[in-house]
Amino acid sequence: MALFFFFFLFLLTLLSPSSSNDLNSLTYIIHVDHEAKPSIFPTHRHWYTSSLASLTSTTPSIIHTYDTVFHGFSARLTSQDAAQLLNHPHVISVIPEQVRHLHTTRSPEFLGLRSTDKAGLLEESDFGSDLVIGVIDTGIWPERPSFDDRGLGPVPIRWKGQCIASQDFPTTACNRKLVGARFFCGGYEATNGKMNETTEFRSPRDSDGHGTHTASISAGRYVFPASTLGYARGLAAGMAPKARLAAYKVCWNSGCYDSDILAAFDTAVADGVDVISLSVGGVVVPYYLDAIAIGAFGAIDRGIFVSASAGNGGPGALTVTNVAPWMTTVGAGTIDRDFPANVKLGNGKMISGVSVYGGPGLDPGRMYPLVYGGSLLGGDGYSSSLCLEGSLDPNLVKGKIVLCDRGINSRATKGEIVRKNGGLGMIIANGVFDGEGLVADCHVLPATSVGASGGDEIRRYISESSKSRSSKKPTATIVFKGTRLGIRPAPVVASFSARGPNPETPDILKPDVIAPGLNILAAWPDRIGPSGVPSDNRRTEFNILSGTSMACPHVSGLAALLKASHPDWSPAAIRSALMTTAYRVDNRGEAMMDESTGNTSSVMDYGSGHVHPTKAMDPGLVYDITPYDYINFLCNSNYTGANIVTITRRKADCDGARRAGHVGNLNYPSFSVVFQQYGEMKMSTHFIRTVTNVGDSDSVYEIKISPPRGTTVTVEPEKLSFRRVGQKLSFVVRVKATEVKLSPGATNVETGHIVWSDGKRNVTSPLVVTLQQPL
Numbered sequence: 001m002a003l004f005f006f007f008f009l010f011l012l013t014l015l016s017p018s019s020s021n022d023l024n025s026l027t028y029i030i031h032v033d034h035e036a037k038p039s040i041f042p043t044h045r046h047w048y049t050s051s052l053a054s055l056t057s058t059t060p061s062i063i064h065t066y067d068t069v070f071h072g073f074s075a076r077l078t079s080q081d082a083a084q085l086l087n088h089p090h091v092i093s094v095i096p097e098q099v100r101h102l103h104t105t106r107s108p109e110f111l112g113l114r115s116t117d118k119a120g121l122l123e124e125s126d127f128g129s130d131l132v133i134g135v136i137d138t139g140i141w142p143e144r145p146s147f148d149d150r151g152l153g154p155v156p157i158r159w160k161g162q163c164i165a166s167q168d169f170p171t172t173a174c175n176r177k178l179v180g181a182r183f184f185c186g187g188y189e190a191t192n193g194k195m196n197e198t199t200e201f202r203s204p205r206d207s208d209g210h211g212t213h214t215a216s217i218s219a220g221r222y223v224f225p226a227s228t229l230g231y232a233r234g235l236a237a238g239m240a241p242k243a244r245l246a247a248y249k250v251c252w253n254s255g256c257y258d259s260d261i262l263a264a265f266d267t268a269v270a271d272g273v274d275v276i277s278l279s280v281g282g283v284v285v286p287y288y289l290d291a292i293a294i295g296a297f298g299a300i301d302r303g304i305f306v307s308a309s310a311g312n313g314g315p316g317a318l319t320v321t322n323v324a325p326w327m328t329t330v331g332a333g334t335i336d337r338d339f340p341a342n343v344k345l346g347n348g349k350m351i352s353g354v355s356v357y358g359g360p361g362l363d364p365g366r367m368y369p370l371v372y373g374g375s376l377l378g379g380d381g382y383s384s385s386l387c388l389e390g391s392l393d394p395n396l397v398k399g400k401i402v403l404c405d406r407g408i409n410s411r412a413t414k415g416e417i418v419r420k421n422g423g424l425g426m427i428i429a430n431g432v433f434d435g436e437g438l439v440a441d442c443h444v445l446p447a448t449s450v451g452a453s454g455g456d457e458i459r460r461y462i463s464e465s466s467k468s469r470s471s472k473k474p475t476a477t478i479v480f481k482g483t484r485l486g487i488r489p490a491p492v493v494a495s496f497s498a499r500g501p502n503p504e505t506p507d508i509l510k511p512d513v514i515a516p517g518l519n520i521l522a523a524w525p526d527r528i529g530p531s532g533v534p535s536d537n538r539r540t541e542f543n544i545l546s547g548t549s550m551a552c553p554h555v556s557g558l559a560a561l562l563k564a565s566h567p568d569w570s571p572a573a574i575r576s577a578l579m580t581t582a583y584r585v586d587n588r589g590e591a592m593m594d595e596s597t598g599n600t601s602s603v604m605d606y607g608s609g610h611v612h613p614t615k616a617m618d619p620g621l622v623y624d625i626t627p628y629d630y631i632n633f634l635c636n637s638n639y640t641g642a643n644i645v646t647i648t649r650r651k652a653d654c655d656g657a658r659r660a661g662h663v664g665n666l667n668y669p670s671f672s673v674v675f676q677q678y679g680e681m682k683m684s685t686h687f688i689r690t691v692t693n694v695g696d697s698d699s700v701y702e703i704k705i706s707p708p709r710g711t712t713v714t715v716e717p718e719k720l721s722f723r724r725v726g727q728k729l730s731f732v733v734r735v736k737a738t739e740v741k742l743s744p745g746a747t748n749v750e751t752g753h754i755v756w757s758d759g760k761r762n763v764t765s766p767l768v769v770t771l772q773q774p775l
Helices: 002-015 044-053 079-086 186-192 210-219 258-271 291-300 411-420 452-467 548-565 571-580 627-636 641-648 654-660
Strands: 025-032 062-066 072-078 091-096 099-102 132-137 178-183 223-228 231-236 244-249 255-257 275-278 305-309 328-333 341-345 368-372 401-405 425-429 447-450 475-480 513-516 520-523 542-545 671-676 682-693 699-706 711-716 719-722 728-738 747-757 762-772
Touching: 025 044, 025 079, 025 186, 025 258, 044 062, 044 072, 062 186, 062 258, 072 079, 072 186, 072 258, 079 091, 091 641, 099 258, 132 178, 132 210, 132 258, 132 548, 178 258, 186 255, 186 258, 210 244, 210 275, 210 520, 210 542, 210 548, 223 520, 223 542, 231 520, 231 542, 244 258, 255 258, 258 275, 258 291, 275 291, 275 548, 291 305, 291 627, 291 641, 305 548, 305 571, 328 548, 328 571, 341 447, 341 452, 368 452, 401 411, 401 452, 401 475, 411 425, 411 447, 425 452, 425 475, 447 452, 447 475, 513 548, 548 571, 571 762, 627 641, 627 654, 671 682, 671 728, 699 711, 711 747, 719 728, 728 762
Parallel strands: 132 244, 132 275, 178 244, 275 305, 305 328, 328 513, 368 401, 401 425, 425 447, 671 762
Antiparallel strands: 025 072, 025 091, 062 072, 099 255, 223 231, 341 475, 368 475, 520 542, 682 728, 699 719, 699 747, 711 728, 747 762
């Protein structure tokens, strides 16, 4: 208990923002023994309020109460009050609030979903009709044609959600497509004070654009024509065009607050959603301190699939977020479309770049003076290299194209700063960490983004030309080439997509899969320019954005289609179908590449691979997981009884679970083991798995093994014979590894695969063996 208390105090100082209302108080989420409420209190809220009244400080007000995925409340407390509550006999845990942030169409066609197909996932699922996808995000702009309800049947009778009206969001904003819309701002305002309603809507209406975009990716209707400033022109559609949507707004100008996110989960589950899509993330913490993990468990416990973005912290290792094994964690890949905008230098060289700039262009054939922000006189070098506010001298920038380094402020904001200082154009250069991964942006002036090597070449050209004794100064122009289709290779793992290994549980491979997340066209609100810069007065019904935020709703929509086709499948079965049928080759038939390096990508980048919807509809076998399996997993993760109750709302007897196995024995569709090399030449482990036949009766699956290098892998039995659909059979995977020479603290990762095949279907699972040399 003492160890937990000190860890708890450390986390609250690390995760919680300072308050504009009370610098000595923070927001906490309090988990309470729900069944202990004395009968004298008519409601749990009355009981919670009474409990708070016993604290030594001024009685705080309750922000939210939770009754569905979690039992308890959130409130603003001093650290002393929080510590005092920990000792309350009916308080199970006190969780410091974390502030999360957003992880910010050709993709249906790229995924093989075509509306004209007479058979396939769209047809089999009736395009997702009558399933409800709950999108926890920045809200929604309901008037967009992507949310039109033409041709849809009545709202499902089981639906209990509401459309919360306000001055700017009438109840008529909801329809048979958008069946629910709510907002949660209690946690946000408890920390920041009352919102500024001149810049934000106190309603489900979207003042950012992110939520509208993600909602239409998951379930937008067919809209033609669709484009952004003339780019990506064609038919726009979400993954499940007939699925219903419910918007839960939790993200505001300063972020997304845990107390509000948990309230959204609590309400969405009670409303009756079938899928929850969450493109939000933050610092990875133990699951019992993670409001998203807690809310997601409550959802899957009710049979609701939860899809979450992996984060945009790539390409570095250990950057993946939303790693709880009951969530499906989605990374981002490219599609076979891009928007080339190349830089032509005065020496004749062409540097590849991308952009979706749609305004007045640069004069064709004319070369413009070129400067690098970092070498301009009068600045501090670092700030001006990044083109930060106030760092550029208008006398040195006016009439020129400015090279800016990527980082700190947004790419579009850099362009606005260059424009304000008189620049005519901009080139954004990736840093070494960003590598060669490029993201196209809707800039406010002629601009493009280039990779790290291209940036180096442009800087070198500027430096050499500036030092030259000739009269030729550095010049450049940007050549915009519009939309290009049929790009090869594709998919490629996006540079920004967060990578494994899983920082909380290395034995569970994350991310699970990747899906389209680079330069995705989807709906966009009115009143917000496509660049997101406040001064951008352009308006468009669609916008092109990138991020694992965009990848996540692809999987959310696909999950709705699979649920509609297979109503009896659990969330784990749906994820299993997506994982075991995912692919690892591009449209050239070669191994998927890593955009940041140009080298072959790995399972730490893409998990099981890129989703393949058509094959996921008929996976043959699935790895199913029950809530009690997750409880055993938590037991084997050495969580305490109180920790487990906080996550699952169930008391656990961990003695039996620990005798039965280890963390890696969770019935997950992937296999991962970490061996610590303590001088042992031989290391070994085993995995126990159970698969359920969802294919043909009287089917036989045989094993194919591609062992990781330096390991011996065996599977018993080598053949699984099923007599009926729904039958379950188990097998054991044994892995033996030999010590390799590593320096202290070093790690060696080797990957392989095991495949169960019936001759028609291949049920594929990655197998990862990590050797670590202790310090």
